[in-house]
């Protein structure tokens with residue numbers, strides 16, 4: 715009697731499971747499951763275009779100008795490029811001709827500016843050779859890789875991930891994306907940052923250790939790059955702290971200026 719009951723229960727259970735599976739297959743075929751709530755997509759305006767650029771991932775290269783590599787304590791001649799990511803929703807867009815309010819972030823007491831050229835990809839792949847890499851670039855923007863330097867340094871000293879120093883709300887400041895079809899590709903040109911009218915960072919894109927094309931190639935050895943990925947291409951030397959009330963002005967030859975105020 716016991717065995718019979720068990721078999722009956724098992725058989726009934728199997729029928730119930732089969733029924734549930736077929737019902738859910740039908741439901742899936744009819745409509746995708748509804749999200750529990752909506753999450754805003756992250757996009758960046760494109761200069762002169764009605765469409766916006768959807769952001770998939772934010773990659774950043776570390777220590778890509780020799781003088782900055784030296785000031786951060788590494789040897790620019792021997793160190794291969796290394797990369798980190800910021801969360802996609804760390805984007806803070808700043809329109810041309812405006813001064814964006816940039817909130818001083820939590821936890822830090824040593825908040826640094828890093829002005830950078832940003833490349834935005836329209837396609838991707840793996841193992842992209844450098845000579846083909848720029849074919850994947852849709853356009854370029856001026857950006858700030860804002861950094862909680864004290865937290866980054868503390869974690870680095872402990873040999874722990876320094877994500878907390880780089881990946882936080884509003885840490886990826888960016889201006890509009892300019893299509894490369896209009897601007898050409900950026901391999902040289904002055905890049906600078908002034909705080910309250912005083913120039914702090916002042917260099918040239920030609921001083922990058924790894925060019926944008928080489929960065930794309932190297933990244934694609936580690937990750938499958940895709941349309942919507944953007945790459946912060948590294949900052950020149952003389953990074954430094956900002957405090958509430960400071961106004962930052964970023965300049966890059968060939969693009970409009972970008973400005974924020976720390977609030």
Ligand code: MN
Pocket residue numbers: 774775776828830859946948949
């Ligand atoms: Mn940087």
